[in-house]
Amino acid sequence: MATASNLGFPRIGPKRELKRAVEEYWAGKNDEPALLRAAADIRRENWKLQQRLGIAHIPSNDFSLYDHVLDTSVMVGAVPSRYTERGEPVGLDTYFAMARGTAEENGQTSVAAMEMTKWFDTNYHYIVPEFEADQRFHLASTKPLDEFLEAKAMDVHTRPVLVGPVSFLLLGKARNGTTHPLALLDGLLLIYEELLRRLAEAGADWVQIDEPCLGLTLDGEARAAFGRAYRHLAAGSPALKLLLAVYFSGPRDNLDVATALPVAALHVDAVRGREDLSAVIPKLPDSMALSVGIVDGRNVWKTDLSGALDVLEPAAAALGGDRLLVGPSCSLLHSPVDVRLETGLDEEMSSWFAFATQKIAEIATLTRALNSGRDSEAAALSANAKAMAGRRASPRIHNPTVLARAAGVDASMLRRGNPHAVRKEAQQEAMPLPTFPTTTIGSFPQTAEVRRARAALRRGEWSAEKYETFLKEETARTVRFQEEMGLDLLVHGEAERNDMVEYFGEQLAGFVSTTNGWVQSYGSRCVKPPVIYGDVTRMKPMTVEWITYAQSLTERPVKGMLTGPVTMLQWSFVRDDQPRGETCKQLALAVRDEVADLESAGTRVIQIDEPAFREGLPLRQEAWAEYLRWAVECFRLASSGVADATQIHTHMCYSEFNDIIESIADLDADVISIESSRSNMELLEAFARYRYPNDIGPGVYDIHSPRIAETEEMTELLRKALGVLSRGQLWVNPDCGLKTRRWDEVKPSLQHMVEAAKALR
Secondary structure, eight states: EEBBBBBOOOOTTOOOOHHHHHHHHTTTTTTTTHHHHHHHHHHHHHHHHHOOOOOOOOEOOOOOOOOHHHHHHHHTTTOOOTOOOOOOOOOHHHHHHHHHOOBBBTTTBOOOOEEEEESSSSSSSSEEEEOOTTOOOOOOOHHHHHHHHHTTTTTTOOOEEEOHHHHHHHTSSSSOOOOGGGGGGHHHHHHHHHHHHHHHHOOOOOHHHOGGGGOOOOOOHHHHHHHHHHHHHHHTTTEEEEEEOOOSSSGGGHHHHHHHOOEEEEEEEEEOOOHHHHHHHHHSSSEEEEEEEEOTTTTOOOHHHHHHHHHHHHHHHOOGGGGGEEEEESOOOGGGGGGGGGGTTTHHTTTTBBBBBHHHHHHHHHHHHHHHHGGGGHHHHHHHHHHHHHHHHHSOOOOHHHHHHTTTTTGGGGGGGHHHHHHHHHHHHSSSSSOOBOOOOOOOOOOHHHHHHHHHHHHTTSOOOHHHHHHHHHHHHHHHHHHHHHHBOOBBOTTOOOOHHHHHHTTTTEEEEOOSSEEEETEEEOOOEEEEEHHHEEEESSHHHHHHHHHTSSSSBBBBEOHHHHHHHSSOOOOSSHHHHHHHHHHHHHHHHHHHHHHHHHOOOOEEOOOTTTTOOOGGGHHHHHHHHHHHHHHHHOOOOOTTTTTEEEEEEEEGGGGGHOOOOOOOSSSEEETTOOOOOOOHHHHHHHHHHHHEEBBBBOTSSOOOOOOOHHHHHHHHHHHSSOOGGOBBSSSSTTTSSSSHHHHHHHHHHHHHHHHHH
């Protein structure tokens, strides 16, 4: 009999209960027991839901108060010495300090947060493990064991989930002259061995070990590390069955490595790597089961159940049903919780969607149909087929005018009139700015007052006129504040925007927004990606009115703020019935129209943010060239229809640029701002080696932390940047937008930033 299996469930709660509990703890509004009770409630509901719906392998330790990679760092004692004495227990405050840093208060000095970056090609951010020169591991936390026992006490038998030791090291960074992280593997394996032994003693029979790095292009050292690691763990834990999970990509050229490992089961992402199944099955040893990730864990569309069975049935025939596990492609962490909460969607649209809860039901249905025949699930399969056919035939999806315009894009629309050096002279003449010009990335604090006003409008308690008056007051206050701070290039603050993608999705045809379709981005930060269900077009100007109003309040230039086409694509749930590049081209044309209208309205600087540009890069290097081709073309399509004197900015954050620096340059933005403070300007190395020709604003302070960086610290970072950039290239700005910060944090931070720029001048 095939087994219904899950790799992970959303940890935020159906209505972001975890977010509220964590933020109330940070604000001192609740205590540690209250936070832990809220967390336990979410875990209990998640486990019981999966049990009710028929999942046999229910994950535990997929929950986290902030990040599962950070949890692993704490578990193995990889806690940098700036946070605590080595060997001391890691309490909640230390845990959150590692994630967020700390502000200076009550005589305590501030501490910088650990580095944060994207989890493979998702918009989830993880805390990068940090290894010191004399790194020694020890079992500092028994969280996986504790949560297994917690579920067991509720009569829920779970499969604990661990971040694999090799991926953990490959995703980490060595500090202070430490050797390559893989050199630490033997010591790390001792900790995993001890934990696995304790889990076996507690009654665990299966343990899921996530090794997504096996889906990457690896060198010989990394491949050898997998063999060494799993021979050690299998020998040390013979009573446990290990499921090795590879997701976001198929194992491809690592297949021989994966199938040679002494594990009980191998998980393959059959959504991203459907073609890999035919290669995996013949190579699978008789002792190894296959977990097929057939339900998409990263999108919101219903699974074509009949099509999924067309894949699963031959696999069951080849292997035997008892060697087959049916599951999602990856953890459902990347999916909203429950589509039944979407009462605002019409019946047709909601019939197309499956969130995490519905995906669990799909897995159970597929498993029953596989074990008892399709006739046993005839009603469910029939309803699913009707929904699939209805979506394909819906007239809401296709717009011939949009398709014709996209087909007519030519090379002349993909380039600026002159090279950057010529444009820069025209821009400086039109908009004289000092050396080391200061600006921000775009958003300013979205205070409780702003959120309450938006909620009042949504509930009908405020009129549109009252809300607009409020927003104008907020915008005026933000403009005055920036003038007082002495910033050179201003922004309007984005008080009217709920999210940098959702805001535009609400104004573009082909998008639909949800009410509770939240997913975790990092820590307590949740985003609600809109859904691209059909052809995309702009119906009317989206930002011109607000930018024009802000510009009317000041003599200083105000940036027009737009989200770029690649980021709108990446941070939405995207239609799966056409190539992503085609959808991106439609988005680029919509942004191009907005850019043209902003320029016509007198906006001299337009920022087209692309923080997800690197995130969209395929995990397999052989697919990079095609992605980079259309991604670069789409940005240039969006940005190239302006005069030389109009300055185009873009912003990218929490990404490694080394491998794609030439494509970053090909975007031909006049100015790029990047995250670099958490990495101590490491990211600039790529720009230095390539001799990046245009202007750069490396972030000088971390906006994801409440910590206030001092002027001297920012000045030092800028001097470090001047080691690889010329004076004329360097802009001064924070790492990212200020939406999540408080005004009392923003004011001193920007004061210090402006002082640092003045010190350099």
